[in-house]
């Protein structure tokens with residue numbers, strides 16, 4: 001059996017060093033019997049056969065965020081849809097007993113209905129991903145913005161430009177670029 005850790009919004013360097021720590025003999029983050037266990041990690045952006053993980057479904061099973069099937073976005077109780085999932089770390093030890101924690105939808109009915117309508121409009125505007133127009137990208141953004149849940153965590157404008165309009169200028173502000 002395997003216990004998993006879901007890493008949310010962490011920088012790549014921090015994920016790598018957390019994995020290193022888990023792999024070390026003196027791994028303070030795990031119970032002693034887990035030290036030396038096989039540890040493997042999968043990045044959220046990996047899509048090659050055998051490497052893709054359904055990270056949103058893992059987030060729901062782990063009790064971290066609820067998956068809204070209408071918008072294909074996970075909703076965090078505090079940050080709403082404004083969360084991203086960096087990596088999953090698998091540690092080959094017995095998991096906790098019993099079923100996974102039940103995750104309840106943290107958003108209000110009105111939020112869900114508004115976001116579902118906005119998403120259906122966005123899907124109507126979507127061509128193939130490679131040819132997605134600015135208009136279609138803005139429609140996807142509108143769907144995410146439709147939730148009032150997590151409105152204080154909306155990404156800053158440069159990060160929105162990066163995620164939705166592929167403006168790579170945002171990367172120059174990242175700590176590793178300095």
Ligand code: B12
Pocket residue numbers: 043044045046047052053054055056057067068069071072073074075081082083084085086123129140141143144163164
């Ligand atoms: C491939 C992919 C896409 C494809 C989806 C095409 C498809 N048919 O699956 C495309 C390129 C269109 C896409 C777009 C976006 N994505 Co995307 N994507 C992924 C990725 C890498 C894999 C999804 C997957 O295949 N899962 C495996 C299958 C088996 O899981 P599933 O539960 O059955 O299906 C889920 C997804 O496939 C998705 N999905 C399925 N069909 C479709 C169709 C469309 C049109 C869309 C948009 C999504 C979608 O939703 C399902 C859950 O409800 C994940 C990361 C990951 N490893 O999970 C990110 C991920 C789902 N994406 C994410 C985001 C944010 C986006 C975007 C908003 C763009 C962006 N750059 O910010 C857009 C628009 C989505 C939206 N709802 O607004 C986030 C979601 C965060 C959250 N809060 O839930 C993830 C988790 C990445 C991350 N690191 O955090 N994405």
